[in-house]
Amino acid sequence: MEPKLFRVPPKGDDWIHEVKQDGYRTQVIKDRDGIRLFTKRGYDWTGRFAELAGEARAINAESFILEGETIKINATGLADFNALQKAVGTGRARDIYLVAFDLIHLNGKDLRDDPVERRREILQGLIPAGNRIQFSEAMPGTGDAVFHLVDMAGVEGMVSKRKGSRYRSGPTTDWHKVKCFQSKTLDIIGVQRDPGQAVRVLMADKGRYVGAAIVNFKHDQRQRLWEQVQGLTGAPPPKELKKEKAQWLRPGLVGEVETLKGEEKLRHASLKRAWRQ
Structure with missing residues (x-):
């Protein structure tokens, strides 16, 4: 599911706002073949993201498909895409994190028709504390207020998701991204x-x-x-x-x-x- 780029955040109370992390969009799959990590373009990067694959084993579920952004943190505590590129270029990235924001399947059940709030609620309950796989918290406030905060913080931007929306692969206006x-x-x-x-x-x-x-x-x-x-x-x-x-x-x-x-x-x-x- 790909957010559409807008110049300004959406208005109203019908949206969930999250920080847009600056990294690689990643899907983590656990099934009968084990744990695998795929990029947005479908490349199997389980070997490159071996650290995260190990962390995913701590998620207490028989099977799942979750999505997030793989990032590397710099000295200021912000996601650093250039540092992540260099780490991936070595063949196996170290000291990386995955910020999980959506859950598509769990224990054989397809969750794509569930509202985004419900998917995120279930996902948050699955993520163990202190893990390198972390949950993407929603930020309180209006879209304008959240964008002001992320702009001041120096992060890449924000993503707003329409409450009640289902998961559908491809471009969508149910998700908005606004970059700084x-x-x-x-x-x-x-x-x-x-x-x-x-x-x-x-x-x-x-x-x-x-x-x-x-x-x-x-x-x-x-x-x-x-x-x-x-x-x-x-x-x-x-x-x-x-x-x-x-x-x-x-x-x-x-x-x-x-x-x-x-x-x-x-x-x-x-x-x-x-x-x-």
Whole structure:
């Protein structure tokens, strides 16, 4: 079940609000074949998440399918996606957690038609205390109040779930996600145009490459950007980006980028405007 992205949280009292953890969506299955962990795309990562597989054995049930987000915590106590990627890249991630938020099957019973509140209530009762598999607590208050808190805390965002909703695989408006973004002004050092993909600008902060941002400009803005780019092409690629295929630019073009809050490098970033210095 995939939440739809919105710019603002839903209003009213018909919603449950949770912190959106920054990690890998994970499904934990226990059946006659044992315990297995799968990613959102269906990859079997039981071996990579062996620590969590061991923790799942403490859940007192004959069989279950639960869902959550696998995360790794940084020194400030927040989920750190970059640290999780590095840990997974070693082949077996250590010191990771799974924040469980939904229960789909339990002891042979299909729970997908149960209201989300009931599924979460049963799930909370299953999760042992002190385990690396933890329950995703609902946050009290209105959607606006919760979003203000998560924005101030520096987490990725929030997910709101419509009370009484059933579990249905695929995109849904019964779940809303709202992400916390911030604006940054950065140097544009290159432009990538790959067939069938959105145009991207490559960005640097004080000479250090920080990632790419998608260009979603309307025609007149896009044309103005290309005119600014043409006067600066021909620069050599930075050492760390020599393998990248791009138009490299001399200094002089900067852009305002909207990107996920609290990240060292750009994530889910888009270019909002650009200008010559």
